[in-house]
Amino acid sequence: MYTAAIFASLSAAPRLWERVDAALKGQGMLLQTVLYCLAGAGVFAYLVYVKNENKLARYLWFFGCVLAAWFLLKQTPLASERVHFAEYGLLGVLLYNALKLEADGLDPWLYVCGALICVAIGALDEITQSFLPNRYFDWRDLFLNGASGAIALGLIRFCVIRQEE
Numbered sequence: 275m276y277t278a279a280i281f282a283s284l285s286a287a288p289r290l291w292e293r294v295d296a297a298l299k300g301q302g303m304l305l306q307t308v309l310y311c312l313a314g315a316g317v318f319a320y321l322v323y324v325k326n327e328n329k330l331a332r333y334l335w336f337f338g339c340v341l342a343a344w345f346l347l348k349q350t351p352l353a354s355e356r357v358h359f360a361e362y363g364l365l366g367v368l369l370y371n372a373l374k375l376e377a378d379g380l381d382p383w384l385y386v387c388g389a390l391i392c393v394a395i396g397a398l399d400e401i402t403q404s405f406l407p408n409r410y411f412d413w414r415d416l417f418l419n420g421a422s423g424a425i426a427l428g429l430i431r432f433c434v435i436r437q438e439e
Contacts, residue, residue: 276364276365276368277365277395280361280365280395280399281398281399281402284399284402284403284406284409285406285408285409287354287357288354288408288409289408291353291354291357292354295353295354302353303353303356306353306356306357306360307347309360310343310347310359310360314340314343317336317429317433317434318336320434321333321336321433325434331432332432332433335428335429335432335433336429336432336433339425339428339429339432339433342421342425343359343422343425346359346418346421346422346425347359349414349418350414350418355414355415355418358415358418358419358422359418359422360422361419361422362392362395362396362418362419362420362422362423362426363422363423363425363426364426365392365395365422365423365426366388366389366392366422366423366424366425366426366427366430367426367430369388369391369392369423369427370384370385370388370426370427370430373387373388379435380431380435385427385428385430385431388423388427389420389423389424389427391423392419392420392422392423392424392427393416393419393420393423395419396415396416396418396419396420396423397416397419399415399419400412400413400415400416400419
């Protein structure tokens with residue numbers, strides 16, 4: 275269902291984002307940055323206050339994922355393209371929830387399969403865009419799509435899920 279929404283919005287998304295950015299008087303990039311920072315702060319607060327996490331390794335994984343996300347977003351100059359990061363990050367979370375029904379939450383194949391599915395859906399997204407008049411295929415977007423899902427899955431695996439002690 276979520277994937278269908280991604281594909282259904284392909285032709286309208288650029289115009290919609292232009293309207294949102296215009297309504298924000300060109301501050302769409304700032305809004306995205308604030309929202310991504312709040313999401314990261316939320317995950318960090320979850321680790322500290324809800325999980326009472328005391329293992330340094332989890333915090334190192336968290337900050338590694340944050341650095342990877344920052345690097346990806348830094349390489350994406352247009353606010354409309356940065357939406358891919360949120361779209362495919364959420365797709366990674368949804369795939370985790372679907373795949374964990376069939377596999378143990380600690381099974382590494384769950385995360386590998388989830389990341390590969392994100393890449394496959396991202397590839398299909400980009401291929402579809404190549405046939406639309408106002409869109410085009412972009413390798414950078416394809417990489418961003420897959421990496422966004424992988425980062426979300428990495429956060430789940432190494433920061434959220436309790437590993438066996």
